Amino acid sequence: MLPSMNSAKTMHELSVVANLFEILEEKVREKDGKKIFFVKLQVGALAGVVPELLETAFDIYKKDTIASEAELEIEEVPLKVRCKDCQEVMVKDDFIFICDNCGSTNLETLEGTEMILEKMDIEI
């Protein structure tokens, strides 16, 4: 059962954090860790989650878990694309998929849509 279900249900960030804890618990078990004191995530600008809400969800969720004292760091990854016509690589803060260099719409997303658990610091 999730802690504080009422606030939990109204944002999808909590569902993401629930998945994060499943991964954390599995990895800590594998390493015979005792507790987690640092967690680092990479969150793309177009990942569809709000970093502040992930932090709130993390603080709600971590109570009475192996990460109860853990600090969360979120690295925000900008949307980076490559133009398949002129090969220009650029950051797109406006999410408009038009090449700044040649105007092509034939762009490939390199990063900025991901939501990744990069690493954690644990006590063993």
Added chain:
Amino acid sequence: MTKKEVLVLEDLLGTNKKIAADIRKQLSQKGILSVNLMSSPGAGKTTLLESIAERLSTVYKMAVIEGDIETERDADRIRRKGIPAWQILTGGACHLEAKMVGRLFPEIPADLDFLFIENVGNLVCPASFDLGENIRCVLLSTPEGDDKPKKYPKAFTTSDWLIVTKTDLVPPLPFDIQKAIREAKEVNPSLQTFTVSALEGKGVDTLVEQLIAALDELRKNDA
């Protein structure tokens, strides 16, 4: 006490993606095309499905999974058209996830042609969750305003089709259909676009033709 840094590099939505990929594979093998409909509440998802059902169900077998926070109302509307429908009640949650669709799997008839999944009305949260669909549709109704694609880019960048609904309300509504389509294509150049008035039945035939073409394509590829 020994501290240790552990590199993980794991996708936080990995479990959902895995379940979704499995659903997509199983449905494709049965020759079933799945369509995920996302939009704000009240954009006309259920009305569009009723209109699609009137045209499609004379020849094809379709079913609908309805996602709502509360009530069986949408599923009941679909059932009244003679279409099997399952209601997923999320009890407050703002989106559907692949595992919720997966739980219904044993009940889904193998001889279906189309499975529509009507997501919880919300233009933000559903966009992050793959449900195993072949086609992701975002609906934008004219009363919402033509500025939404840039305000809610994730829903539009992750979709395959944009369906502008309630076109019968323009005018008097100051909704610029071409602007909405242009701005949606700026955030997603490969978006295929449709305009419909489900109440008047306008544009729905074209949409149904494209659904049938997508089904044929799926079966050709999986044959």
